[in-house]
Amino acid sequence: MAKKIVVDPITRIEGHLRIEAEVEGGKITNAWSSSTAFRGIETILKGRDPRDAHHFTQRFCGVCTTVHSMASIRAVEDALKIQVPDNARLIRNLIMGMQGVQDHVIHFYHLHALDWVDITSALKADPAKTSQIAQSISDWPKSSTDYFRQVQARIKAFAETGRLGPFQNAYWGHSAYKLEPEVNLIGLAHYLEALEAQKDMIKVHAILGSKNPHPQTFLVGGMSIPVDPDSQNAINADKIAWIRKLLRNARTFVEQVYIPDLLAVAPAYLDWAGIGGGVGNFLACGDFPTDNSPGTDSLFFPRGIIMGKDLANVMEMDETKITEYVTNSWYTYSNGDDKGLHPYEGETNDKYTGPKPPYEFLDTDSKYSWVKSPRYLDQPMEVGPLARVLVAYASGVPEVKAAVDYVLKTLNAPAAALFSTLGRTAARGVDALILAQKNELWLDQLADNMGRGILEVHNPEKWDPATWPKEARGFGYHEAPRGALGHWIRIEDQKIANYQAVVPSTWNAGPRDAHGQMGPYEAALIGTPIADPEKPVEILRTIHSFDPCLACAVH
Amino acid sequence: MKTDGSVSQVAIPEEILQRIESRGINRRDFIKFCMATTAALALPVTFVPKVAQALEDNRTPVIWLEFQSCSGDSEAFLRANQPTATELILDLISLEYAEVVMAAAGHLAEEAKHQALEKYHGKYILIVEGAIPTKDDGAYCTIAGQSAVASLKQAVAGAAATIAVGSCATSGGLPAAAPNPSGAASVSEIVPGATVVNLPGCPVNATNLTATIVHVLTFGKLPATDRLGRPLFAYGKRIHDNCERRGHFDAGQYAETFGDEAHRKGYCLYKLGCKGPETFHNCPTVRYNEGVSWPVMAGHGCIGCSEPGFWDTMSPFYRRLPKVPGFGIEDTADKIGIGLAAATAAAFAVHGVASCFRKGNPKDESKVIKED
Amino acid sequence: MLEIHYVWQWPVRIAHWINALCIVALSITGTYIGAPFSLGGGVNPYLMGWMRFVHFAAGYLFLVSVLSRILWMFIGNHHASWRAFLPWLTPKGRENFVRMFRYYTFTGNNISHESGHNPVAATAYLGIYALCLFQIFSGFALYGQFAPGGFWDSALGWIFPLLDNQYMRLGHHGVMWLLIGFFINHIYSAWLMDIKQKSGVMSGIVSGYRYIDPEDV
Numbered sequence A: 001m002a003k004k005i006v007v008d009p010i011t012r013i014e015g016h017l018r019i020e021a022e023v024e025g026g027k028i029t030n031a032w033s034s035s036t037a038f039r040g041i042e043t044i045l046k047g048r049d050p051r052d053a054h055h056f057t058q059r060f061c062g063v064c065t066t067v068h069s070m071a072s073i074r075a076v077e078d079a080l081k082i083q084v085p086d087n088a089r090l091i092r093n094l095i096m097g098m099q100g101v102q103d104h105v106i107h108f109y110h111l112h113a114l115d116w117v118d119i120t121s122a123l124k125a126d127p128a129k130t131s132q133i134a135q136s137i138s139d140w141p142k143s144s145t146d147y148f149r150q151v152q153a154r155i156k157a158f159a160e161t162g163r164l165g166p167f168q169n170a171y172w173g174h175s176a177y178k179l180e181p182e183v184n185l186i187g188l189a190h191y192l193e194a195l196e197a198q199k200d201m202i203k204v205h206a207i208l209g210s211k212n213p214h215p216q217t218f219l220v221g222g223m224s225i226p227v228d229p230d231s232q233n234a235i236n237a238d239k240i241a242w243i244r245k246l247l248r249n250a251r252t253f254v255e256q257v258y259i260p261d262l263l264a265v266a267p268a269y270l271d272w273a274g275i276g277g278g279v280g281n282f283l284a285c286g287d288f289p290t291d292n293s294p295g296t297d298s299l300f301f302p303r304g305i306i307m308g309k310d311l312a313n314v315m316e317m318d319e320t321k322i323t324e325y326v327t328n329s330w331y332t333y334s335n336g337d338d339k340g341l342h343p344y345e346g347e348t349n350d351k352y353t354g355p356k357p358p359y360e361f362l363d364t365d366s367k368y369s370w371v372k373s374p375r376y377l378d379q380p381m382e383v384g385p386l387a388r389v390l391v392a393y394a395s396g397v398p399e400v401k402a403a404v405d406y407v408l409k410t411l412n413a414p415a416a417a418l419f420s421t422l423g424r425t426a427a428r429g430v431d432a433l434i435l436a437q438k439n440e441l442w443l444d445q446l447a448d449n450m451g452r453g454i455l456e457v458h459n460p461e462k463w464d465p466a467t468w469p470k471e472a473r474g475f476g477y478h479e480a481p482r483g484a485l486g487h488w489i490r491i492e493d494q495k496i497a498n499y500q501a502v503v504p505s506t507w508n509a510g511p512r513d514a515h516g517q518m519g520p521y522e523a524a525l526i527g528t529p530i531a532d533p534e535k536p537v538e539i540l541r542t543i544h545s546f547d548p549c550l551a552c553a554v555h
Numbered sequence B: 001m002k003t004d005g006s007v008s009q010v011a012i013p014e015e016i017l018q019r020i021e022s023r024g025i026n027r028r029d030f031i032k033f034c035m036a037t038t039a040a041l042a043l044p045v046t047f048v049p050k051v052a053q054a055l056e057d058n059r060t061p062v063i064w065l066e067f068q069s070c071s072g073d074s075e076a077f078l079r080a081n082q083p084t085a086t087e088l089i090l091d092l093i094s095l096e097y098a099e100v101v102m103a104a105a106g107h108l109a110e111e112a113k114h115q116a117l118e119k120y121h122g123k124y125i126l127i128v129e130g131a132i133p134t135k136d137d138g139a140y141c142t143i144a145g146q147s148a149v150a151s152l153k154q155a156v157a158g159a160a161a162t163i164a165v166g167s168c169a170t171s172g173g174l175p176a177a178a179p180n181p182s183g184a185a186s187v188s189e190i191v192p193g194a195t196v197v198n199l200p201g202c203p204v205n206a207t208n209l210t211a212t213i214v215h216v217l218t219f220g221k222l223p224a225t226d227r228l229g230r231p232l233f234a235y236g237k238r239i240h241d242n243c244e245r246r247g248h249f250d251a252g253q254y255a256e257t258f259g260d261e262a263h264r265k266g267y268c269l270y271k272l273g274c275k276g277p278e279t280f281h282n283c284p285t286v287r288y289n290e291g292v293s294w295p296v297m298a299g300h301g302c303i304g305c306s307e308p309g310f311w312d313t314m315s316p317f318y319r320r321l322p323k324v325p326g327f328g329i330e331d332t333a334d335k336i337g338i339g340l341a342a343a344t345a346a347a348f349a350v351h352g353v354a355s356c357f358r359k360g361n362p363k364d365e366s367k368v369i370k371e372d
Numbered sequence C: 001m002l003e004i005h006y007v008w009q010w011p012v013r014i015a016h017w018i019n020a021l022c023i024v025a026l027s028i029t030g031t032y033i034g035a036p037f038s039l040g041g042g043v044n045p046y047l048m049g050w051m052r053f054v055h056f057a058a059g060y061l062f063l064v065s066v067l068s069r070i071l072w073m074f075i076g077n078h079h080a081s082w083r084a085f086l087p088w089l090t091p092k093g094r095e096n097f098v099r100m101f102r103y104y105t106f107t108g109n110n111i112s113h114e115s116g117h118n119p120v121a122a123t124a125y126l127g128i129y130a131l132c133l134f135q136i137f138s139g140f141a142l143y144g145q146f147a148p149g150g151f152w153d154s155a156l157g158w159i160f161p162l163l164d165n166q167y168m169r170l171g172h173h174g175v176m177w178l179l180i181g182f183f184i185n186h187i188y189s190a191w192l193m194d195i196k197q198k199s200g201v202m203s204g205i206v207s208g209y210r211y212i213d214p215e216d217v
Ligand code: HEM
Pocket: B277, B321, C022, C023, C026, C027, C029, C030, C031, C033, C034, C035, C052, C055, C056, C058, C059, C060, C062, C063, C135, C136, C138, C139, C140, C142, C143, C144, C169, C170, C172, C173, C175, C176, C179
């Protein structure tokens, strides 16, 4: 008999995710992914000013903050045919780029690392040996014996108080933890360093966006942060220099800490290159325009589709092929719940039919989640750094190819290893590295524009709603840290007539569709080994490798 | 009692410093931190030892509950500076439950929470992020099968103090914006009798959160608040009254469009919809991300994110006054007013013309003495 | 025979003209506060500062004037009395109200002749006093926000948790237009009645005297 286990809450993610799984013979045989919280922001947006939408949508999520502002204003700009000034493109690239880097650093260290790194084991490490290992894998200066001794002492003193706070009750000592104590100590030290580093790197958002989380300088038609070398109230040489320093520090952190750690931890877990593959279909909408031409040709990360893990064949991604199902989600469609709807026609009519709380199990035979089930040509698709990197890799983007090949070579693994829990985590590192390196280029271009007297940041032409057509509709895309994001807006009489978002975590965390096809989380869990059903750390590994964000997914 | 020579006024007892050092914390960092905290609380330096003592005492248990949130407030907490999240978690508080960072998951996470609720009954600080949905018996937000409403009530009952962080928890925030699809409510609405310190903002400014925690640790009581339960030290003044662009406001110098010369020069954003004149928050003085910036400084008006109901009352965000209820989206109070005045004038003009030609003078003509 | 009646006592007249002046000043400055025109760079005339100063100074004057007039409603003659603003409380008042209403709407040809307010005008004045009080209340409540815990905030700030700050502002702004609407109406009606009643309606509010035929009343 299969044993049904429940992990709720899945912690170290954003939002409220619940996994129910059947375990038989030490492996997961069936799985259900559910989000247990709903806000209804698509409904709230109806009837409002389209220029305000990005403030609302940005609050889909405070972790991947900015991304829903980006997609939202792109949707409105698409609907109203607005071309943004070059400076706005560059500032947006910088904000998006830094979002990617910082979000991935937090994910790797604070949300994912403790699935692989056993803190209690780190207390047994030899600081001298730790120092040796650290210096062998990176030039990062904080690597002396003394340093690691200090970190160890601090955590020891903390542990001796007997009050472990956020580290209590975890799966420490679980047989699935495979790292030697010294590598665990490096992981722990960098967990703490990353906590400091992330809040520094994100100051780029504060300078360009006023604050983080939830920067406030996005605008339909551009940005509201002025650039002017001759003003003390705008981005000037001083601010450029400050941003440059922050970008450089971020890049150094990724190059000297994140990537080496990733490559140091992975060899102990190479079996995870064969676990957690999932649906094997990948979708990327592409992002980071490299010039101001309309269309998607200039996107640094290309747009594309990979079906059935076939890297030889990258297909075109066409947003009109996207539909969302609510067959197993707590919504109803006016024309029946078994038909998918394209987002322009999308509906968000919440109707809870699950068990009355408190409950022990969901009724997984019928509707069981607040997440809808997006499909591309009726197929479930995985989105995220892995999809983005795979599409770029298969399309031959040189920087991405070089980085991926380097990682595969170092780990001595074939490209097929990427279709896995470990592959997902590695691809995220590659993504962070590439963005960290790209950022400085965009900053250079911005400075160059300013030097040539190009100061425009906002295109005011269509700012006044009186200039809008009576009806318009638009699609806004963005490669968010967790993957392909789309916002669809219909504008009528200067108001939002319909607003629908299909979010990375909607793609990944969604439940089964009308045809019974599992979503990517569910599919990835099938076959995952579970050593101890009471302590299913393996579920966390695969689920965390997607970097779930459920506030995003449901919104 | 020895004092640290470098900061002579600040007499932090040597014993405290030694104990702090034995926990692996640098003494200078600790002294600096105590001074910064004292300053953040607007206290005289003589309070530094008291603050130090409060911080050195056994870590106060903290339970952080997240409901209908975007986790932006949790993220803000991770960007805290004085003290940093690391210092808070390792040295100052004992974070018993916080979904975003805790290592435990599933029933073991819940077990940790229930142990803390029992063991520290009456002693823990409860921090709540996100609104609480009331529709369908609370089914619109459940954790471990329990509704947010039930979890909140249970946790508030044993809390020494409850701090609601972010506008969702303090007033319903985004989920409660019209038409409030999930019946979202604030902490105070769900637990009306409880003493709740409200720290609105979207997200909360980490500095205001840490200062509130330290205030509680230092004085053993909650900070003084305004009518909406917001601490005066952070919400006691309007943005507009502390704004660096106020000089331009008074002078009559306004940015007219984004990116115009006035905008680049840092003129006032009033005409671009800034809600600083109606928003109580310390953004201009504390700023965000270690004092780097804040919305107005970066050229975008305040959207009033610390005011209850701001999603409805402060929008449309690029217009200064809200939509006139019952009128179209582009009708401003002035358009409607001018229309009204014009209609009145027209009506009376017609009335006047009609009256001139009106037959039958109501003043009885026979009574009027006509002079030749 | 026409009799000369001393109708409007001096406090009524003074309050009337101070009120009228204040409303004009408050509307001009309020319009600027609500939608300032930009002066751009160069000179620094402190224009918004002055506008707000005049607005608040006029606001205080208006407060004193309106309150004095309200006080006089309990001291002054029967034309000044608060009862004069509630004409429909008496049968005669109701009758005259209907007559005047019909006259204004061209459905009747008779007007009522009284030495004080005509009943329709009196009703309008009641509304105007309510609007003035609302402006004073909302104005000082908004004013108090610059100093939380200060006098005005302590006295009026309790309103904000009940009625949002932004709607208070919108109301304060919108009522200005109602007052402007009244202004147009008021001057026209005074002019109309001056001509039709021939009882010195216009000059009365300056001199205090009106010319009444006792038989009309
Ligand atoms: C007939 C009477 C009044 C009129 C027509 C009037 C008109 C206005 C208008 C149109 C505004 C601009 C509102 C906006 O768009 O935000 C305003 C603002 C204001 N008024 Fe008045 N007002 C009147 C009486 C008062 C009084 C008695 C006070 C009391 C002091 C007052 C205090 C204010 C304040 C504090 C503001 C906000 C100004 C700021 O802080 O920038 N008003 N008024």
